[in-house]
Amino acid sequence: MRIEKRLGATLLTIGMLASLAACGRDDDTGGGGEGSIAPQASEVDTSAASGEIDVWAMGAEGEALGAFAESFMEEFPDVTVNVTPVPWDAAHDRIVNAIAGGEVPDVTMVGTTWMGEFATLGGLDPTPANIDGSQFFEGAWNTTVVDGTSYAVPWYVETRLLYYRTDLAGDAEAPATWDDLKAMAAAMQEAGAEYGISLQPGGTGSWQTWMPFFWQAGGEIMGEDGTFTLDGQPCVEALTFYDSFFTDGLTPPAAEDVPVEGRFANGEIASFISGPWMMSIVEDAGTDPDTYAVAHQPTEEAGTSFVGGSNMAVLADADNKAAGWAFLEYLSRPDVQAAWYEEVSALPAVQAAWDEAALSGDEKLTAFGDQLSDAKAPPAIATWEQIAAEIDGIIEQVTVGDMTPEEGCPAMQDAASSIGTGQ
Amino acid sequence: MTAQSQTVGAGQPAPTSPRSHWREHLVAWSFALPYVLLFLVFMAGPILVALFTSFTDMRVTDIRNPLDIEITGIENYAAVLTDARFHKAAANTAVFVLIGVPLTIVLGLAAAVGLNQAVVKFRTLFRVGFYLPVVTSIVAIAVVWRLLLGTEVGLVNAVLASFGIDGPGWLNDERFALWSIIGVAAWRNLGFLMVIFLAGLQTIPKDLYEAAEVDGANSWQRFKGITLPLLRPTMLFGFVITGIGYVQFFEEPYVMTEGGPLNSTLSMALYTYNQFGFGNYGYTAAAAFVLFIAIATLTLVQFRLLRDET
Numbered sequence: 001m002r003i004e005k006r007l008g009a010t011l012l013t014i015g016m017l018a019s020l021a022a023c024g025r026d027d028d029t030g031g032g033g034e035g036s037i038a039p040q041a042s043e044v045d046t047s048a049a050s051g052e053i054d055v056w057a058m059g060a061e062g063e064a065l066g067a068f069a070e071s072f073m074e075e076f077p078d079v080t081v082n083v084t085p086v087p088w089d090a091a092h093d094r095i096v097n098a099i100a101g102g103e104v105p106d107v108t109m110v111g112t113t114w115m116g117e118f119a120t121l122g123g124l125d126p127t128p129a130n131i132d133g134s135q136f137f138e139g140a141w142n143t144t145v146v147d148g149t150s151y152a153v154p155w156y157v158e159t160r161l162l163y164y165r166t167d168l169a170g171d172a173e174a175p176a177t178w179d180d181l182k183a184m185a186a187a188m189q190e191a192g193a194e195y196g197i198s199l200q201p202g203g204t205g206s207w208q209t210w211m212p213f214f215w216q217a218g219g220e221i222m223g224e225d226g227t228f229t230l231d232g233q234p235c236v237e238a239l240t241f242y243d244s245f246f247t248d249g250l251t252p253p254a255a256e257d258v259p260v261e262g263r264f265a266n267g268e269i270a271s272f273i274s275g276p277w278m279m280s281i282v283e284d285a286g287t288d289p290d291t292y293a294v295a296h297q298p299t300e301e302a303g304t305s306f307v308g309g310s311n312m313a314v315l316a317d318a319d320n321k322a323a324g325w326a327f328l329e330y331l332s333r334p335d336v337q338a339a340w341y342e343e344v345s346a347l348p349a350v351q352a353a354w355d356e357a358a359l360s361g362d363e364k365l366t367a368f369g370d371q372l373s374d375a376k377a378p379p380a381i382a383t384w385e386q387i388a389a390e391i392d393g394i395i396e397q398v399t400v401g402d403m404t405p406e407e408g409c410p411a412m413q414d415a416a417s418s419i420g421t422g423q
Numbered sequence: 424m425t426a427q428s429q430t431v432g433a434g435q436p437a438p439t440s441p442r443s444h445w446r447e448h449l450v451a452w453s454f455a456l457p458y459v460l461l462f463l464v465f466m467a468g469p470i471l472v473a474l475f476t477s478f479t480d481m482r483v484t485d486i487r488n489p490l491d492i493e494i495t496g497i498e499n500y501a502a503v504l505t506d507a508r509f510h511k512a513a514a515n516t517a518v519f520v521l522i523g524v525p526l527t528i529v530l531g532l533a534a535a536v537g538l539n540q541a542v543v544k545f546r547t548l549f550r551v552g553f554y555l556p557v558v559t560s561i562v563a564i565a566v567v568w569r570l571l572l573g574t575e576v577g578l579v580n581a582v583l584a585s586f587g588i589d590g591p592g593w594l595n596d597e598r599f600a601l602w603s604i605i606g607v608a609a610w611r612n613l614g615f616l617m618v619i620f621l622a623g624l625q626t627i628p629k630d631l632y633e634a635a636e637v638d639g640a641n642s643w644q645r646f647k648g649i650t651l652p653l654l655r656p657t658m659l660f661g662f663v664i665t666g667i668g669y670v671q672f673f674e675e676p677y678v679m680t681e682g683g684p685l686n687s688t689l690s691m692a693l694y695t696y697n698q699f700g701f702g703n704y705g706y707t708a709a710a711a712f713v714l715f716i717a718i719a720t721l722t723l724v725q726f727r728l729l730r731d732e733t
Contacts, residue, residue, distance in 0.1 A: 100486040117702065120484040203683050254595045254684070257573040382484050386701035396685055400597075422484055422702070 040133070040150055041126035046326035050078035053323045054105035056095070058088045061109065061156075061310070064344050071339075072330050079323045099123035099315070106318040107327060110152055110311045112143040113388075116380040118313070119146035120422060125314040126151055128325055131332065139307040139375040140349045146380045152313035153328050156337075156346035159305045159368060159375045160212060161294040163264070163278060164271035168193055174295035178216070178241055181298045185250045188270035196250040198260050198272040199242065202396020207388045208306050209273050210395050213238040215376055218301035222379045226421065230391075231413035234301075239398055239405035246399045253400075261285035264292070273297075275308070276347055276368050294367045297374075307375035309349065347372070382422035390415035477709040483702025492705075499709035509710070511686050512694040513717075515601055519608070519690065520669045520721070527609045527665055528658070531616025536650065538617070539624045550621075554614035561611075565678035568607050569594065594680055597687035604675045604688050611675075612668070616661050623657030624650070659729040663722055670718045691717070 057065045062085030069081040084105065086094060092114060098104045099121055110118060118124050127133075127150040133141045140154035162175070168188040175181040185196030200206035211221075219234030245251040256263075261278065263269040265286040272278075283289055297305045312331060314324040330336060337348035338356035347368060348354060354369045378384050394411050397403040403411070452459070477499055479492045503509050534553050538546055556564060571578045572593035580590030593603040627650065635645045651658075673692035676682050682689035682697070695710040 096483060096486070117483060122487050202685075204681060254574070254592055256575060257569070257577070257595070258575050382482070382702065386703070389697070389701075393686065396683070400685065402685070422482055 040129045040131070042128065043130045044128040044322055044325045046130065046322055046329055049076055049320075049323035049326035051320045051323055052080045052082060053107055053318075053320050053327060055081055055083045055327070056086050056091070056105045056108040057083055058086050058091045058109050058111075058310070060344050061346060062086055068340065068343055069327075071336075072327060075330070076323070076326060079326065081327060095123075096121070099317070102317050104315040104317045106320050106324040107312060107314055109155065110313045112140075112154075112308055112311060112377055112380075113384055115143055115152060115311060115313075116146050116384055116422070117382040119149075119151045119380070120382045123316055124151040125316050125318065125321055125324075127153060131325070131329060135332065135334075135351060136349050137307065137351060137372045137375065139372070139377055140309060143307070143309075143377040143380060144311050144313075152311035153332050154349035155310050155312045155331060156340070157307055157309035157349045157372060157375075158275040158277070158347060159307050159371045160208065160273050160275055160297070161305065161367060161371055162271060162273050162297065163282065163292060163294055164188070165193070165264070165267060165291060166293050167291045168267060168270045174293065175298045177298050178213075178300055182241075182244070182248075182250075185245065185271060186248070189250060191270075192267065193270035194263075194268040195252055196270050197245060198256075198263070198269045199245055199251045200395075201246065201252070201254055201399045202392060203255055204389075204392060206395045207391040208308070210238065210242050210391070211378070212273075212297050212305045213242055215304035216297065216300045216302050217241075222381075228413055228416040230416055231409045235409035235412065236405045237300075239395075239408050242395070243398050243405060247401075259285075261287070276345075276365075279364060280345070294364045296367060296371050303374055305371050305375045307372065307377050309347070383419050386419050387416045390419070473708045473711065476705050477712055479705045481705040483704065485704075495705070499706050500713065502706065503710045503713055508686060508689065509691075509694055512689045512691045515687065515689055516670060516672065516691045516717075518601060519605055519672055520666060523605045523608055523669050523672075524662060524665050526605065527612050527616060527669075528661055530609055530613040531661065532620050532654075532658075534613060534617040535620035535624060536646070539621060550617075553617050556611045557614040561674040562678055564607070564611060565675065568603075569679055572603055595684050597683075597685045600680055600684060600688045604672075604679065607679070608669070608672060608675055612665065616665065619661055620654065620657060623654050627653045655729065659725070662725050662729060666721050666725055667718055670721055671714070 055065065055069070056062070062083065066081075066083035066085075069083060073079060073081060091109075092111070095108055095110070095114075095118065099118065104123070110124075115124075127144065131153055133150060136154045137157060140157045141150070144150045144152040144154060162181070164174075164184070165188065168191045169184060170187070170191065172184050172187060173180075175184045181197075187196070189196035200209045214235055217234035217237040219232065219238065220229050223229045246253060252269075260269055260272050260274075261282045262285050264272065264282050279294070282292065297303050312328050314321050314328065318324055331340070332350055334348070334350050334352035334356060337350045337353035338358045340346060341348055341353070342358050347365075348359070351373075354360060359365050359369065378388070391412055394403065394408045394415070398405055398408045478494055478496060480495045480498075481489070481492045485492050534549075538549055570576075574580065574590070574592040574595060577590070577593065579593065583590040591599050593599050631649050631653075632645055635649060640648065671692045672690050673696065676688040676690055676693050677696070680688045682693050691710070691714045695707055695714060698707040698710055
């Protein structure tokens, strides 16, 4: 009893101290930084970099980076790079825990949609001026910018294109407008496909397929003043257009348990929208590389697509920031980016890398490169994942007919506004 | 210790000076100390911190400066209780518990009673068969059931198709998803209850059945008149344990449907987990305490309803 009481009292004291100390958070909410080139921290001298750096990287990148870093260590013999592969599933929580505990690696890979959270948390080091932001695709660079400051370098990118079966499309050109896309899907369904296109009816990540249409209609997720601008004509147009594929029976009405690549390979699904990784997947599933093509998103007000990928960041509590930035500077070189593409097929974030022979020769790759110059990411705010989940839910409600687009857009706006930006 | 047991053994009233009481307490607590310490550090402490957190606006972005948060009173609780998605999650959980618990109990009881008498030959085989899902990883179970319940290529729909029935989307149609999950959960958990009930059945004296048989009671009357009443304490245990487990149902929707379609399989625990993933720690703590209150209430109600009436 006694021990319990004493500990209880201690805990109470801590609680009271906490409440006393909780004299309020800062209320200076910044704008929704969407400026092109953000202010960067002053230069870091990377020439004399030495010592060890710990690097966390996820997925296939994490497994390949260790060997790839050898070439960096040849150029900087004083630096040793230790790469720890981290599984994607565990990465987010592990980085949060590391930042909270102050026991951080020097460099970590960061998913583009996590940037807002980690930067607001104060866990990332601002990008020094010796990294030239304009060498990256603008959409990719913007994912590193939180509240007007860049906190990372884009490492590799991905964007979403229209995959379609050229044998079913016949002579049809790649769709230039929304009407063309609709007509093409209908024509391919006519030509024998079970469904002309496959669009996600809802569920996790469907916002990534829908959001490009919103941007193409002229929409912006956030205004200059940092308030959400989801409600409005562009949103209604985009949701109506998206929903029309469902009402016209051009896309599967519910999520299918057969993966799309198999259905695409045997011609049951004539087209879908996805990222560069699907090229090898549909070919492995048996699609003849000559019977399909990838096309730029259709253009209304704009022809914008979604840009995702991963950034590389140096942590604020890192022991060896200079060597960390030297490593990232090295990874951002065009020839290194192209070599890295050959290693793991991750698309370079540096524009000049696309002129290297490894990338410029492939027609489908070039289509991705073209789209990347017109691709956007959601704003780097700490609450984006939660807002995205809300948008996913509303897209689902619209496609199954529980909600009209006119109701869906205000609902998105309300949800985003009540969640806020987390500052 | 020796001195004390001698005193008690002699049957004399022990001298109860305050000093010896103090010593007794000290000895008792020193034995309990390892557990108490672990409990305080790893259970009570975090629970108290979580309770405190539930009254603040703490988010993931505050973890470097945990003192930089604001007390918001019951704001989180009000927000949880007025969130339409939470209502949906609570309704799903209620359906899951109200249908799933009796269903699992009935299935478990049927398996136990059946194995206790009829199928003597393959008893061990059946026992293992029914119990296997309990000890199998939920991820493996979910993968298998997702294949079985698939809309286009699922085995269940293939069997239905051979009878000319066009099977529904068991997991991706919001009218069926929750029921499919209840079915999977009942299948998965009936083995545990079966073992408990089997043990309970062993404690019922055989001569009661013999006497009833002599009196001309048929097997249903024997089940109703002897088995059910005498199994009451075991049933209470089964209801409480299954009830507590089912109010927190999480794994099945987490691995099979992610709470979809249209939140039709979103449970209170999954809702809370999602909020944690979004980094809304204060809000998550409030949702967790609401869930805790629901569990405590349910358990109390069960104890009231099934209390031994003798």
